[in-house]
Amino acid sequence: xxxxxxxxxxxxxxxxxxxxxxxxxxxxxxxxxxxxxxxxxxxxxxxxxxxxxxxxxxxxxxxxxxxxxxxxxxxxxxxxxxxxxxxxxxxxxxxxxxxxxxxxxxxxxxxxxxxxxxxxxxxxxxxxxxxxxxxxxxxxxxxxxxxxxxxxxxxxxxxxxxxxxxxxxxxxxxxxxxxxxxxxxxxxxxxxxxx
Numbered sequence: 001x002x003x004x005x006x007x008x009x010x011x012x013x014x015x016x017x018x019x020x021x022x023x024x025x026x027x028x029x030x031x032x033x034x035x036x037x038x039x040x041x042x043x044x045x046x047x048x049x050x051x052x053x054x055x056x057x058x059x060x061x062x063x064x065x066x067x068x069x070x071x072x073x074x075x076x077x078x079x080x081x082x083x084x085x086x087x088x089x090x091x092x093x094x095x096x097x098x099x100x101x102x103x104x105x106x107x108x109x110x111x112x113x114x115x116x117x118x119x120x121x122x123x124x125x126x127x128x129x130x131x132x133x134x135x136x137x138x139x140x141x142x143x144x145x146x147x148x149x150x151x152x153x154x155x156x157x158x159x160x161x162x163x164x165x166x167x168x169x170x171x172x173x174x175x176x177x178x179x180x181x182x183x184x185x186x187x188x189x190x191x192x193x194x195x
């Protein structure tokens with residue numbers, strides 16, 4: 001669907017997230033050299049999610065290094081979350097409704113999504129997409145509840161979960177990654193680099 005959306009602000013946020021991820025990669029390399037030696041161990045597969053925890057241990061990770069890494073991760077995820085919200089705001093603008101409360105919805109349950117946002121066949125969204133007339137089916141198709149076999153496999157769910165924790169509670173350096181992909185990567189205008 002060609003809507004002629006201005007996604008330049010979303011692209012800027014994704015580009016900024018890439019900068020944070022590149023800085024994180026550099027910080028991690030420097031920290032690994034200074035702190036070493038470290039050991040990595042793959043934990044047992046979680047039968048519910050299919051994911052494997054990775055445990056990395058080293059002698060001591062200085063607080064300042066932990067804080068810098070946590071801040072870079074939080075800033076990268078925050079910028080990705082903002083990019084999604086900017087898309088929702090652009091959809092509100094072309095729908096000629098206020099984007100003051102517009103937010104890209106992320107749901108783990110289709111019933112809740114239907115009650116609060118949109119059901120197939122409806123012509124406008126409600127709640128976080130109140131009054132939006134365009135892109136509703138595309139946003140619904142991206143919802144975590146469509147991820148198989150589990151909503152936790154959805155990158156959107158990971159962004160939502162991490163963003164909320166980082167924004168409302170405290171910095172964190174933990175981010176779940178699926179085993180079968182092997183690396184977290186962001187692709188945008190020549191930016192892709194596994195982290």
